[in-house]
Amino acid sequence: MARKILIVDDDQKTRVLLKTYLEKNQYEVLPAHNGESFLAELRHHGDQLSLVILDVMLPDTDGFALCKIVRKQSNVPIIMLTASSDETDRIVGLELGADDYIAKPYSPRELLARIKAILRRVGNEPAAATRYLRFNGFTLDLAERTVVDADGKQVVLTGLDFVLLKYFVEHPGEVLDRGVLCEQTRGRESGPLDRSLDVQISRLRLRLNDDGKQPALIKTVRGAGYVFSADVSASHA
Incomplete structure (x- = not known):
């Protein structure tokens, strides 16, 4: 079964690009264009998600508020997309419970590498002799x-x-x-x-x-x- 990723970004071209690229790499992508649509997808698919990607800047809310909501109900890994020159965004996101960040502009290939790294580490299997x-x-x-x-x-x-x-x-x-x-x-x-x-x-x-x-x-x-x-x-x- 493909791992399911929920992405919120208000830029349609970015959403289409990431959905196409990640689906070619065997991920199922749920795209959302604002906070409201993101929360709707979260309510419907929350317990099935392998990872969440949050853009900081959104038309009706921001990625920080959404990060808080996700963390209240789930430990699913979160990657935040932040402005390249703004360290404050990165630090605030991490303090709220995000697991990683990517500075804009970024390439889909870099995002894919970060996704794989996080899921590989989160999904490590324990040694059989020790629980x-x-x-x-x-x-x-x-x-x-x-x-x-x-x-x-x-x-x-x-x-x-x-x-x-x-x-x-x-x-x-x-x-x-x-x-x-x-x-x-x-x-x-x-x-x-x-x-x-x-x-x-x-x-x-x-x-x-x-x-x-x-x-x-x-x-x-x-x-x-x-x-x-x-x-x-x-x-x-």
């Missing part, structure tokens, strides 16, 4: 791709937040540089001014109640990267 990873009262379920706290309450994470946390938990005590972490979550290295990883780690700390000023779980190693400092145990049941 649960436990740390500091949290339990990470590799099969269900969920995290619960000591009280059994599920921690709300985006798909790539889960991938990032999983990588940290699988490498406790190791200093992981930014290039490695970006490669694991986005399939590419970060540029010198790219703050997307910082935003994602801040978001992950918040979800885990890890004090951003004095974090106990994900610690910053100045000039080197980050280290996951908790003790981790693994089991199959």
Whole structure:
């Protein structure tokens, strides 16, 4: 079955181009031209979606508002299309729960590469011998791709937040540089001014109640990267 992607963009030529290109690459595309049509498609197909692509600028709303709505009901990966010169758009989108962004102008080939990278990482299959990873009262379920706290309450994470946390938990005590972490979550290295990883780690700390000023779980190693400092145990049941 083809993976289903919901795209909202108010430019008709862009919608037609992306739909044609992605369908040639075996994806099913649901195009929307504004926020209203996007929400209608989301209500009808929400539980079937593999990925959502949001343009920031729309005639009746903006991509940020739609990102909030999606995140309230789903962990489906989100890619935001942003103005090339506006870093603020990118940071706000990531803080609201987007998984990646692409600056305009972009090529369909670049978008396809980002889609494949995200779905490959979100869709990784867990190792057969290990299902649960436990740390500091949290339990990470590799099969269900969920995290619960000591009280059994599920921690709300985006798909790539889960991938990032999983990588940290699988490498406790190791200093992981930014290039490695970006490669694991986005399939590419970060540029010198790219703050997307910082935003994602801040978001992950918040979800885990890890004090951003004095974090106990994900610690910053100045000039080197980050280290996951908790003790981790693994089991199959």
